[in-house]
Amino acid sequence: MSANLEIVRAEWQRRTLAQYRAASVTSEFLSWLVRLGFSSETLVAGHKVLGDKIDHADMTYEVFTSLGGEGDPLAVSEGSLLLDQGWGRPTFERMVLAGLDVFCVAETLAAPLYSAMLDGARKDEPKQMLERVVQDADDHKAFGWKVIDEAIEQDEEMVRKLAKHALPKQLARVERAWGLLPDGWIEPVGPHEKPYGLIPRAQYKREFYQSIAEEVLPALDDRNLGGRGAWGARPR
Numbered sequence: 001m002s003a004n005l006e007i008v009r010a011e012w013q014r015r016t017l018a019q020y021r022a023a024s025v026t027s028e029f030l031s032w033l034v035r036l037g038f039s040s041e042t043l044v045a046g047h048k049v050l051g052d053k054i055d056h057a058d059m060t061y062e063v064f065t066s067l068g069g070e071g072d073p074l075a076v077s078e079g080s081l082l083l084d085q086g087w088g089r090p091t092f093e094r095m096v097l098a099g100l101d102v103f104c105v106a107e108t109l110a111a112p113l114y115s116a117m118l119d120g121a122r123k124d125e126p127k128q129m130l131e132r133v134v135q136d137a138d139d140h141k142a143f144g145w146k147v148i149d150e151a152i153e154q155d156e157e158m159v160r161k162l163a164k165h166a167l168p169k170q171l172a173r174v175e176r177a178w179g180l181l182p183d184g185w186i187e188p189v190g191p192h193e194k195p196y197g198l199i200p201r202a203q204y205k206r207e208f209y210q211s212i213a214e215e216v217l218p219a220l221d222d223r224n225l226g227g228r229g230a231w232g233a234r235p236r
Helices: 005-035 040-066 091-120 124-179 201-222 227-233
Strands: none
Touching (some): 005 040, 005 091, 040 124, 091 201, 124 201, 124 227
């Protein structure tokens, strides 16, 4: 039995948009860091992340087209390419909210998911793209925590206040996206799709909860940001 290429193409189309959005929001986030006077070391690390994200988007699009994908995966409204954390708040507060959500939590969770995708990938184009993402994953994760560490140095009380308020909702949102299986879920990804870099939703779930327990919450607690408390307080 051969792979269902419609499912494969749809997934790589979705990933193309996700990678491009990641490049867009990283660019916006960097402008905030410049405006706030963050260290040159942090800004250089962020510019590397931005360059990587642009490369990832290009490589993902190449995978999509190599699989016979057609059309523009980026045909979306401009609003979907913007950071939406804390409209109307001061830039520092918006930066902390986005840093925790988009860079600390999401990038830390993404790293093991991409490793799992790479483990099963056998087709050349998907495998090469996933190898590059896995290669860059540690730097991207480290960048988010580096930003938050510098923010804590600038205003520890504000960062803790924002984290206490925002983290339960942020963690609940990523849990709904990656950790929970919808009612009546019928898994479209099987062994024939895995060589193209796809993994079943149950594997997403397993990797999600392991990464939350072993990496995300401890990293938050190490910074006195109440990771385990926020996890326990997340809305169900």
